[in-house]
Amino acid sequence: MGKKLLLKHDNIPGINTYEVYRQRGGYASVEKALKTMTPEVIVEEVKKSGLRGRGGAGFPTGMKWSFLAKPPGVPRYLVCNADESEPGTFKDRYLMEKIPHLLIEGMITSSFALGANTSYIYIRGEYFYVARVLEKAIEEAYANGWLGENILGTGFSHHCYVQVGAGAYICGEETALLESLEGKRGNPRIKPPFPAVAGLWGCPTVVNNVETIAAVVPIVNDGGDEYAKIGIGKSTGTKLISASGHINKPGVYEIELGIPVEEFIYSEQYCGGIRNGKKMKAVVAGGSSVPILPADLILKTAKGEPRLMTYESLGDGGFQTGTMLGSGGFIVMDEDTSIVKNLYTFARFYHHESCGQCSPCREGTGWMEKILHKILDGHGTVADVDLLWDIQSNIEGKTICPLGEAAAWPVAAAIRHFRAEFEEYVKNPKSIKDVKHYYRLREKV
Amino acid sequence: MAKVTIDGKTIEVPDGTTILNAARMIGGEIVPPAMCYYSKLKTSGGYCRTCIVKVTKGSEKDPRPMPKPVASCRTTVMDGMEVQNITSPDLLEARAGVVEFLLVNHPLDCPVCDQAGECHLQDLGYENGKVKTRYEFKRRTFEMIDIGDKIKLHMNRCILCYRCVKVSDQLTPYRVHGVLNRGEQAEISTYIKNVIDNEFSGNVIDVCPVGALTDKTFRFKSRVWFTKPVDAHRDCPTCSGKVRIWFKGADVLRVTARKDEYGEVVEWICNNCRFDKKQVSDWTIEGPAHISKHSVISANHYETPFALSALKADVKKQQKKLEGKKVELGEGALNPNNK
Ligand SMILES: Cc1cc2nc3c(=O)[nH]c(=O)nc-3n(C[C@H](O)[C@H](O)[C@H](O)COP(=O)(O)O)c2cc1C
Ligand code: SF4
Ligand code: SF4
Ligand code: FES
Numbered sequence: 001m002g003k004k005l006l007l008k009h010d011n012i013p014g015i016n017t018y019e020v021y022r023q024r025g026g027y028a029s030v031e032k033a034l035k036t037m038t039p040e041v042i043v044e045e046v047k048k049s050g051l052r053g054r055g056g057a058g059f060p061t062g063m064k065w066s067f068l069a070k071p072p073g074v075p076r077y078l079v080c081n082a083d084e085s086e087p088g089t090f091k092d093r094y095l096m097e098k099i100p101h102l103l104i105e106g107m108i109t110s111s112f113a114l115g116a117n118t119s120y121i122y123i124r125g126e127y128f129y130v131a132r133v134l135e136k137a138i139e140e141a142y143a144n145g146w147l148g149e150n151i152l153g154t155g156f157s158h159h160c161y162v163q164v165g166a167g168a169y170i171c172g173e174e175t176a177l178l179e180s181l182e183g184k185r186g187n188p189r190i191k192p193p194f195p196a197v198a199g200l201w202g203c204p205t206v207v208n209n210v211e212t213i214a215a216v217v218p219i220v221n222d223g224g225d226e227y228a229k230i231g232i233g234k235s236t237g238t239k240l241i242s243a244s245g246h247i248n249k250p251g252v253y254e255i256e257l258g259i260p261v262e263e264f265i266y267s268e269q270y271c272g273g274i275r276n277g278k279k280m281k282a283v284v285a286g287g288s289s290v291p292i293l294p295a296d297l298i299l300k301t302a303k304g305e306p307r308l309m310t311y312e313s314l315g316d317g318g319f320q321t322g323t324m325l326g327s328g329g330f331i332v333m334d335e336d337t338s339i340v341k342n343l344y345t346f347a348r349f350y351h352h353e354s355c356g357q358c359s360p361c362r363e364g365t366g367w368m369e370k371i372l373h374k375i376l377d378g379h380g381t382v383a384d385v386d387l388l389w390d391i392q393s394n395i396e397g398k399t400i401c402p403l404g405e406a407a408a409w410p411v412a413a414a415i416r417h418f419r420a421e422f423e424e425y426v427k428n429p430k431s432i433k434d435v436k437h438y439y440r441l442r443e444k445v
Numbered sequence: 446m447a448k449v450t451i452d453g454k455t456i457e458v459p460d461g462t463t464i465l466n467a468a469r470m471i472g473g474e475i476v477p478p479a480m481c482y483y484s485k486l487k488t489s490g491g492y493c494r495t496c497i498v499k500v501t502k503g504s505e506k507d508p509r510p511m512p513k514p515v516a517s518c519r520t521t522v523m524d525g526m527e528v529q530n531i532t533s534p535d536l537l538e539a540r541a542g543v544v545e546f547l548l549v550n551h552p553l554d555c556p557v558c559d560q561a562g563e564c565h566l567q568d569l570g571y572e573n574g575k576v577k578t579r580y581e582f583k584r585r586t587f588e589m590i591d592i593g594d595k596i597k598l599h600m601n602r603c604i605l606c607y608r609c610v611k612v613s614d615q616l617t618p619y620r621v622h623g624v625l626n627r628g629e630q631a632e633i634s635t636y637i638k639n640v641i642d643n644e645f646s647g648n649v650i651d652v653c654p655v656g657a658l659t660d661k662t663f664r665f666k667s668r669v670w671f672t673k674p675v676d677a678h679r680d681c682p683t684c685s686g687k688v689r690i691w692f693k694g695a696d697v698l699r700v701t702a703r704k705d706e707y708g709e710v711v712e713w714i715c716n717n718c719r720f721d722k723k724q725v726s727d728w729t730i731e732g733p734a735h736i737s738k739h740s741v742i743s744a745n746h747y748e749t750p751f752a753l754s755a756l757k758a759d760v761k762k763q764q765k766k767l768e769g770k771k772v773e774l775g776e777g778a779l780n781p782n783n784k
Contacts, residue, residue: 168627185624190491190519356605356624356631357492363546366629370582387579394542397513398494 002256002269003230005218005238006211010098016133018140021101027146029109029220034154037220042113046216048224050236055081055172055209056287056327058311061216067196068114069204077205078116079181080107080213082123082130083165083172087288087349088329091240092210094252096123096130100137104160106213108146109220111158114206119160122177125167134162169353173401174207176355187355188401209327211240231257235310239328246280246334248272261285261307261314262299265332278334282417285314286326288346289406291413292339293323319413339418340425343410344372350407361404364395368411375422378429385422389415447524451475451498452532464517464528465496469707475530476707478540478569480547480654481606482518483709489611490518493604494543495569499536502527514539537573544574550584550629551655552601560656562669565708566604585629592622592635595661595720596650600632603657609633609649616713617643633657644683647719651702651710662720663691663699672698674736677728683715689734697723703734 014020021027033042047062068076080103084092096103103121111119123131138160141147149157163181165171171180175189178200199205215237219227228236235257244250247265249272255264264270265280274280283298284290300306302321307313309325316322333342351365368391371384392408399405415422446457449467452475458467466484468476477498482490490496496518500511505525514536517528529536548570555561587600605624610633613622625634650658672691679686691699700719702710722728 170627190516351628354628356626356628357607359493359495359543359546359604362605362629362631363549367546367549367580367582374582390542390579394539394546398497398539398543400491 002254002259003238004254005227005230006095006102006214006240007099007252007254010094015099016097016101016137018101018137018144021099022144025221026101027105029217030105030112030146031152033109033112033220034152034156039113039115042109042220045219045224046113049215049219049227050224050231050234051212051215051219051227052235052311053209054211054215054239054327056086056289058325061208061212064196064208065114065206067194068206069197070115071204075118075203076114076116077200077203078107078111078114078119078213079174079177079200079205079207080119080121080210081172081174081177081207082121082127082210083169083177084127084210084327085124085167085169085172085353086327086329087346088242088244088284088331089287089327090242090244091252091328093127093130094242095210095214095240096127097133100133101141102214102217103134103210104137104141104146106216107160108141108151108158110206110208110213110216111160112156113216116206117157117159119158120181120200121160121162122171122181123162123164124171125165128164131162131164138162168355169349170355170401170403173403176401177207178205187357188403190400232308232310233312235312235325239309239325241309241328241330243271243330243332245330245332246275246278246337247332248275255309257310259309261309264309264330271330271332274332274334276334278336280332281335281337282333282339284323284329284331284333284410286324287329288331288349289402289409290324290326291319291322291409292342292417293321293413294417297321297417298323319409320416323413339414339421340372340375343414344369344376346410347372347407350403354403354407355401358398358400358404360395360398361400361407364391364404365407367391368407375425380422380426380429382423382426384426385415385419447522447526449522449524449526449528451528452530458522460521462522463490464498464500464515464520464522464526465490467522468498468517468528468530477517477530478565478573479518479707480565480569480604481608483608483611483652484707485709485713486608486611486652487615489608491516492607493547495540495547495573497536497540497543499529499533500526501529540573541575544569545578545580547604548574548578549580550601551604552584552586554602558599558602558656559659559664559669560602560653564656565654587632590634591661592649592658593646595647595716597659597661597664598633599657599659600634601657602655603633603653604655605631605633606654608652608654609658612649612652613646616645616648622649644715644717645713647716648702648710648713650719651704654708660699660701660719662723666698667693674734676703676731676734678731679718679722679728681715681718684718685712685714686718687712688714688718688728690728695725697725697728704736 009015009024043065051061052058053061082092107119147160168186170176171186173188176186180186195205195207230237238254239257241253241255253270266273280295282292282294284292301316311325314323314325347369351369354361354365356362371388374380388411392411395404396408447460448457451468454471456471477496479496480493496516497514498517499514502508504523590598592598610623622635625632650660672693674689674691677690688700689703690697702714705711
């Protein structure tokens with residue numbers, strides 16, 4: 001059994017309440033941080049821990065924190081990104097719903113390290129019930145003196161607020177999130193300036209994922225070195241993986257970074273193998289935006305080494321033969337899955353979610369969806385597949401925010417690895433009767 | 446000061462200058478096209494991506510090239526930076542891709558569009574676009590709306606450059622004009638069906654690079670190339686009163702702001718000058734306006750032998766480009782359903 005740091009107590013009844021959470025050692029990190037550590041020491045510990053952002057990009061958190069500008073007299077903010085809207089990712093929800101106090105504790109400790117007296121949790125609109133869970137936890141934290149003025153008599157004051165979004169994927173992009181938090185249209189900002197310099201209301205701001213902030217708790221409690229002992233190389237600590245698709249045991253798993261992908265998919269402890277004794281066809285390893293990989297390439301790298309659940313190993317081979325750990329949305333597809341259909345679903349999503357600011361993403365996402373729709377409907381041609389390739393490469397790298405790339409990469413990877421299947425679709429449309437049916441059904445809903 | 450080299454031409458510019466502005470200081474062919482950036486509007490630029498360039502050397506300190514093309518209107522120069530625009534075939538191909546995107550949902554209704562002849566999207570398509578669209582699906586459509594009694598919004602033609610939004614934001618006292626909805630369905634609108642009612646609202650017409658915002662007092666009166674631009678002024682209590690009036694015969698068909706060589710307004714004008722002063726007697730005429738663009742709007746200038754020969758050479762170049770493309774098309778680069 002791998003070591004658990006975040007979900008150690010997720011099955012304990014009542015862990016969502018303050019009393020039980022506190023009995024299990026909750027809020028120890030706040031006490032330790034405020035009473036025995038300085039902000040600089042905490043940032044140093046986070047650096048030592050090797051913690052990397054769990055929101056998708058994997059940027060070293062300690063480094064991000066040390067970039068935070070500290071002009072005198074200007075407030076700083078910590079913003080927790082709980083917008084979790086990437087298809088295939090549902091770990092933050094689990095964490096917040098089950099152990100809300102862990103996030104609140106992380107928010108207080110991290111805010112102390114950053115010198116932020118105000119923090120916000122921006123949560124996606126569809127998670128309104130989770131927002132209530134968090135609000136209750138915040139209330140309890142205030143009642144027990146962990147939030148408010150002069151916490152534990154140390155002179156540090158902190159206020160934490162929950163802000164519910166209105167259900168836009170793009171508001172998970174950190175600058176769109178800040179715009180939305182300011183009450184504006186959720187359009188990503190053009191960078192620079194980065195949030196570390198001019199974020200919320202123009203003040204220095206750190207935006208971190210829920211899981212990243214929660215991981216600060218064990219780092220402060222046990223020390224960065226202890227955290228860094230788990231994992232391999234630059235992938236340290238544990239990671240929550242949202243496992244879904246055609247596996248026997250879908251769910252949220254906390255893994256030690258570095259376990260083999262094969263073990264994760266097939267062992268009883270985690271996904272428990274492929275459902276109904278089928279064969280695995282492909283895996284999207286880090287949420288819908290990352291490149292899909294066929295079964296052989298997800299289990300072994302192009303060099304024949306076993307693929308591990310780390311940032312580096314999953315990325316091995318670049319986009320030619322590798323993928324990304326991303327946000328840890330692990331979607332497994334069995335041999336009966338249609339890659340074309342799956343790609344259409346993703347393309348539809350990105351078309352729907354593009355904010356429309358920059359031309360390549362605004363126009364390209366819709367175009368790709370329409371072509372895939374055409375192919376699914378049995379009217380595609382081989383030239384359409386080439387055109388899809390062209391469109392995705394025209395989007396990639398030419399947009400304001402990474403949503404453009406997130407829309408382009410899945411298309412590129414599906415064609416790169418499953419071109420034969422696309423050609424089969426366009427050459428032999430009769431073989432896709434069920435697909436037409438599927439599409440019609442969707443239209444009716 | 447920072448030294449930057451664009452397409453082999455080096456210039457020294459103040460720190461904080463964008464690549465686009467540095468290119469404009471150099472001038473000539475190497476200036477990237479800009480459909481959304483507007484030097485007179487704060488925070489403009491970054492949306493259309495037509496101004497992309499390739500940075501082959503980041504700076505003297507950090508010579509690494511930038512991995513992706515950057516928006517030149519939003520990227521500041523670093524000392525020692527080297528940039529490629531027209532000297533990079535990849536970049537030109539990438540730009541053609543952006544132009545293709547801008548035209549995906551555009552109705553291409555130039556024959557009935559008032560902007561035709563002075564439209565930046567026409568120029569862009571002509572100079573940087575592909576020969577034929579590969580888009581074969583239904584284009585998005587919107588209802589035309591009136592923004593007040595003088596301005597027509599034809600949203601189908603809009604490229605969402607956000608310039609008009611910035612004008613409303615920055616020039617006029619309160620904001621009633623912005624973007625609704627998102628993605629492909631995003632539209633410029635007033636909140637909600639409000640009229641824009643202030644003295645400088647008419648400037649949205651001038652900043653609009655396409656025919657999405659047009660002057661209702663000029664609508665369908667004449668094709669722009671049949672009108673003659675003349676600079677004129679009057680004593681105006683609200684604005685500088687320096688305008689460009691467009692004559693057909695002895696009639697003033699239209700009044701606009703003066704524009705510089707990049708099609709940008711030189712000085713904003715008020716609605717009174719723009720919409721209500723259509724008598725020659727309202728104005729002190731200064732003389733013919735020179736428009737250096739080579740699109741049809743400049744037809745009146747082709748009487749000079751030099752301009753005419755330049756135009757002919759240009760047409761020849763374009764035809765050659767077309768011929769080259771045909772071969773490519775014949776080989777099945779296009780979707781057969783397109784034929
Ligand atoms: C389109 C888009 C959607 C995103 N959605 C999320 C999200 O739902 N949750 C999240 O934590 N990060 C999301 N991100 C990443 C954030 O921009 C940002 O990198 C992250 O919150 C930083 O936190 P971290 O360093 O802790 O990972 C998204 C990025 C993009 C481009
Ligand atoms: S890439 Fe897409 S989502 Fe991001 S700013 Fe551009 S249009 Fe908006
Ligand atoms: S209406 Fe014109 S100025 Fe406004 S965003 Fe559209 S194209 Fe730009
Ligand atoms: S002019 Fe630079 S992106 Fe539009």
